[in-house]
Amino acid sequence: MATDEDDRWSRGREVMDDVYGEGFSATYYPVERGQPYHRETVEHLFGDVWSRPGLPVRDRRLLVIGATAALGRADLVRIQALGALRNGELTRDELREGVLQLAYYTGWGNATAVDRGIEDAIADHEKEEAG
Numbered sequence: 001m002a003t004d005e006d007d008r009w010s011r012g013r014e015v016m017d018d019v020y021g022e023g024f025s026a027t028y029y030p031v032e033r034g035q036p037y038h039r040e041t042v043e044h045l046f047g048d049v050w051s052r053p054g055l056p057v058r059d060r061r062l063l064v065i066g067a068t069a070a071l072g073r074a075d076l077v078r079i080q081a082l083g084a085l086r087n088g089e090l091t092r093d094e095l096r097e098g099v100l101q102l103a104y105y106t107g108w109g110n111a112t113a114v115d116r117g118i119e120d121a122i123a124d125h126e127k128e129e130a131g
Contacts, residue, residue, distance in 0.1 A: 009039075012047030019050055019057055020083040058089040062098075065114075069102045072110040077117030078124075085125040092122050 013025035025042070050060060061080050068076040084090040090098075095118045103111030 005043075008043040008047050011051070012042035012045075015046040015051045016042065019046065019061070019087075020079065021086040024083075057087070058084070061089060065098065066102065066105075068117075069106045069110055069114045072106075072113040074113040074117035074120070077114050078121045081118050081121035082124055085121060086128075095122070 016025040016028075017023065050057065055063075061084055065077055065080045068080065081090070081095050084095065085092070099111055099115045099118055102114055106114070
């Protein structure tokens with residue numbers, strides 16, 4: 001019999017896959033929910049926050065790209081940009097234009113990291129589309 005905890009875990013993983021692409025949750029959080037960080041990421045961040053009706057996923061993603069850009073986290077920008085490309089939320093040109101916009105607000109050094117994350121995501125997406 002499924003518990004409320006099972007339902008929250010399943011719902012969070014479903015939303016995570018909607019945000020980043022089918023199978024993403026299985027790659028990052030296969031079955032292990034014993035760790036508090038993993039459980040809260042899946043159940044609360046995705047099951048509760050990303051699924052709220054107040055903003056569409058695309059808008060939430062733009063906010064996250066801006067926040068991770070301010071931190072200079074190319075790895076996190078890459079994950080968001082790849083999700084946007086997979087879901088058709090943003091084009092390559094829109095993502096590249098965003099790098100320039102963010103450079104003036106996050107600093108040139110951080111924009112260099114953002115650019116790397118965006119270009120890595122574009123390259124990953126092109127590989128996915130090709131094969």
